[in-house]
Amino acid sequence: MIKAILTDIEGTITRISFVKEILFPYAADKLPDFVRQHAHTTEVAAQLDAVRAELNAPQASLDQVIQALLSWIAEDKKVTPLKQLQGMIWQHGYQNGDFTGHIYPDAHQFLSAEHAAGTALYVYSSGSVQAQQLLFAHSDYGDMRPLFSGYFDTRVGAKQQPEAYQAIASQLSFAAHEVLFLSDVVAELDAAKTAGMQTLQLWRDGQPRTQAHPFIEDFSQYDAQESR
Ligand SMILES: CSCCC(=O)C(=O)COP(=O)(O)O
Numbered sequence: 001m002i003k004a005i006l007t008d009i010e011g012t013i014t015r016i017s018f019v020k021e022i023l024f025p026y027a028a029d030k031l032p033d034f035v036r037q038h039a040h041t042t043e044v045a046a047q048l049d050a051v052r053a054e055l056n057a058p059q060a061s062l063d064q065v066i067q068a069l070l071s072w073i074a075e076d077k078k079v080t081p082l083k084q085l086q087g088m089i090w091q092h093g094y095q096n097g098d099f100t101g102h103i104y105p106d107a108h109q110f111l112s113a114e115h116a117a118g119t120a121l122y123v124y125s126s127g128s129v130q131a132q133q134l135l136f137a138h139s140d141y142g143d144m145r146p147l148f149s150g151y152f153d154t155r156v157g158a159k160q161q162p163e164a165y166q167a168i169a170s171q172l173s174f175a176a177h178e179v180l181f182l183s184d185v186v187a188e189l190d191a192a193k194t195a196g197m198q199t200l201q202l203w204r205d206g207q208p209r210t211q212a213h214p215f216i217e218d219f220s221q222y223d224a225q226e227s228r
Pocket residue numbers: 008009010011019023078083086124125126127128131132135159
């Protein structure tokens with residue numbers, strides 16, 4: 001029986017092109033000025049130090065740090081300080097109304113129905129918790145944050161490592177086997193399954209498919225009766 005759902009964002013409930021063609025270019029465009037203007041603040045300075053640690057270059061200049069961050073965006077590297085900085089940068093975009101958070105219509109309907117049925121909903125994304133909350137606060141369907149009971153990002157671990165899912169399960173008041181993890185990425189589903197969670201792959205956005213996990217093409221195919 002499923003008591004809680006842990007969902008990925010990009011490729012699962014949100015279109016990949018929204019992240020790759022809107023959010024990432026916006027962050028790349030604004031990042032150099034944002035970092036230079038905020039480098040002295042505690043919050044940003046901590047992330048810049050984390051970038052230097054990741055580069056194993058404690059003396060790296062601000063320009064070198066910025067170049068590293070831009071190349072990580074281009075390569076879609078899920079490096080925690082980059083993801084934290086992106087969240088801070090996207091805040092301005094959402095608040096200015098430059099974009100709203102894309103949510104598939106079937107995902108909005110599914111999440112609303114599961115919440116109404118009493119299933120606890122959690123999010124686990126490589127995007128920072130701040131970025132997740134911004135997307136839901138400024139979603140195409142208005143503020144969706146009341147649907148969610150908690151948020152996890154790469155600070156709990158990488159999404160392809162079973163230990164991350166074990167850490168999440170230990171923070172929830174549910175056994176791992178009572179949690180259903182939703183994702184479009186096979187390696188993430190494999191890791192969640194190893195940690196004892198139930199899994200369901202979303203087959204959309206042209207992502208590689210497997211039959212090693214149950215799958216649906218969109219949430220209209222989700223069988224709520226079977227899981228309750
Ligand atoms: C929280 S919206 C931005 C998503 C993001 O930055 C990202 O890297 C997507 O990762 P996900 O784990 O949601 O596939």
